[in-house]
Amino acid sequence: MTATTLHRPTHRDALALLESAFGDGRLVTVFGRCTVEYDGRASSTLGAGDRLVVCKPDGTILVHTDEKRKPVNWQPPGCTHRASVRDGRLRIRSSRTTPDETLDVRFERLDQLTAYEVNDRSDLTLHGSEEDLRQRILEEPALVEEGFEPSATERETTAGPVDIFGEDAAGRPVAVELKRRRVGPSAASQLKRYVDALRTEFADEDVRGVLVAPSVTDRTSELLAENGLGFVSLEPTAEDAAAGKEDGSDRTAEDDSR
Amino acid sequence: MTATTLHRPTHRDALALLESAFGDGRLVTVFGRCTVEYDGRASSTLGAGDRLVVCKPDGTILVHTDEKRKPVNWQPPGCTHRASVRDGRLRIRSSRTTPDETLDVRFERLDQLTAYEVNDRSDLTLHGSEEDLRQRILEEPALVEEGFEPSATERETTAGPVDIFGEDAAGRPVAVELKRRRVGPSAASQLKRYVDALRTEFADEDVRGVLVAPSVTDRTSELLAENGLGFVSLEPTAEDAAAGKEDGSDRTAEDDSR
DNA sequence: TTGTGAATATCGCGT
DNA sequence: ACGCGATGTTCACAA
Incomplete structure (x- = not known):
């Protein structure tokens, strides 16, 4: 099975799948209503809204809204993802050092969570550079x-x-x-x-x-x-x-x- | 219902949901094994592999592998998404003019497809710029x-x-x-x-x-x-x-x- | 780690 | 549409 999905999971059930997925190198998507805070090279806050969160096994995390090509918040490769439940709500935190920076995503509502197994050996070949x-x-x-x-x-x-x-x-x-x-x-x-x-x-x-x-x-x-x-x-x-x-x-x- | 999901759908079923979602402004994620071709400001080809494809209602499309913060292929906002089935396989094509460019994603295998309704009015506030x-x-x-x-x-x-x-x-x-x-x-x-x-x-x-x-x-x-x-x-x-x-x-x- | 420049850069603002 | 410069730029490569 390459995709494991939870629909409208409890925050605790979501936590269990997240920890499992982080542990064995799966790519995770979470969709729900959340707030986001970033602190590091700069700092930012983002109020509650529906977003798609993507956690990659290389430490990348992306927070996407329904607009733009750039994630509204993110963390580059090399970060450590940690999930927890506080006050009954799922929180995903991704941080690194050099530079010291942390991204915090707090969910108010969870619509869907999926963990994917990814097999990809192909490299991009680009022309016109x-x-x-x-x-x-x-x-x-x-x-x-x-x-x-x-x-x-x-x-x-x-x-x-x-x-x-x-x-x-x-x-x-x-x-x-x-x-x-x-x-x-x-x-x-x-x-x-x-x-x-x-x-x-x-x-x-x-x-x-x-x-x-x-x-x-x-x-x-x-x-x-x-x-x-x-x-x-x-x-x-x-x-x-x-x-x-x-x-x-x-x-x-x-x-x-x- | 904010999230509609198909697990291991037939390519035809996937097409139906995609067309519906493109029509009413939902955000779509597709996970599966696919090839990608881009032609426009430059050109590129990408062999088969498992990827997460995100289609936004503003015309953005992102193709993410399990690594890096940048999508391996993409198209910026303002593009038109079109889905079709050729030779029994789902194809998503996103293109625009000025400049003329097209992204083509062809699926060999479909693991999951989800359409999300997104409500997000919050704006990011950034400090340290x-x-x-x-x-x-x-x-x-x-x-x-x-x-x-x-x-x-x-x-x-x-x-x-x-x-x-x-x-x-x-x-x-x-x-x-x-x-x-x-x-x-x-x-x-x-x-x-x-x-x-x-x-x-x-x-x-x-x-x-x-x-x-x-x-x-x-x-x-x-x-x-x-x-x-x-x-x-x-x-x-x-x-x-x-x-x-x-x-x-x-x-x-x-x-x-x- | 630091330095340097490319990028399908993206993005926002102005004209 | 073009011009111009910032970006939490990201990224690859070299020293």
Whole structure:
């Protein structure tokens, strides 16, 4: 049996199942009317209302209302769940140290409690991230500009790591900052920090900076211009990957390489 | 009845309850073995495994595994949920436009499905945010430095809004940037942008910048020094508000000034 | 543990 | 809708 459910349980019966489920690594959902208090990095209180509470065996706890993608309260992985009954009411408390923080859920009414056994070995495979964008540029540096030659990724500077570092057609050092979506001023600012650091490092050379993103806001465009930084528009998704390959590289066989 | 539950339902029975629940604004949880595909801002695939799926009436959908605080897949509020049965298997699809994106959950096995009626009017009250920090400084400007006089919050500049803007004891313009926790280089960079913008605006004055945060990283400290920016250590929570007042400043009367 | 930046970030506020 | 910055951000990765 992968799911054990109690309907409108007494708070004591709920406690028994909760302790059992916490003990053997099951995932638990509780639905009912409750209040929530949090104290730790900040502090919060939430009055009574109907919520879905999810307790994961890794120590995560989530309190969800009927709105929003974010839980109204939560605790990250690594916490310890404890259940108890005070004044005849179920209480779930989840806490951790470093930082010290505690979440307290007190139930006024219990509608349903379920403990699930979870078997999940699959990992998510995601495409269209900044990492994908980087791969595409390394395969086809001309996407940045004709003659660009990457020499390193995550190249360290005193201001932090540069996404792609290389040389332009004229042999000048180039720092490339990648963003997978439309960017605001902070991205331009970040690139400028890297370029400034590289200008100190390459005191006698003309260091350039290029921002690669789908687009930039107006203010960001001004910021780039003010600081002599370049911009190249590029989408993170390789919609025309096949066309690009035909166009740019002639890899026809030997799929077994590497 | 606030909770309607089906245990190990047929996929057709599940479909009927889902359509009913989507229709009248109930929150739904489904537990079972499923695969998930996402396509939109990025794209992802997830092989078969046991997961808890939560569909909210505001269009949010969450797919949770037994680990982590983040759902393994999701869709934000504003989406449209649709359920169907293909090849005898339940499928839940949630999609939206702007941006165009779709989440597809296909069930191989259904363990449990529940529809909840949710009543929740309570709002979260949170303390210890940056907003709290700002209030404290406006009440006690000397926390920034003796003689500081705030004149505006969210003061607009061509580089964006400055948290607190005012004058120091010598009448010089001061931009104060607030952070509720230990900060990295980007905060110093952000403050520098504001100060640069203000230096253009107040061309004939000596504009200063002060970062207020619990602490800064080493590299950030250097960045601040390089750019002549100040730093004041301050916690977002007013734990020792009383003690701090006795200790740090000699403000004995006239709390009503401001 | 700390530092650093990405994220399908989400969210709220303003224009 | 876009722009902008905070978030109890979470998360992975590196030093």
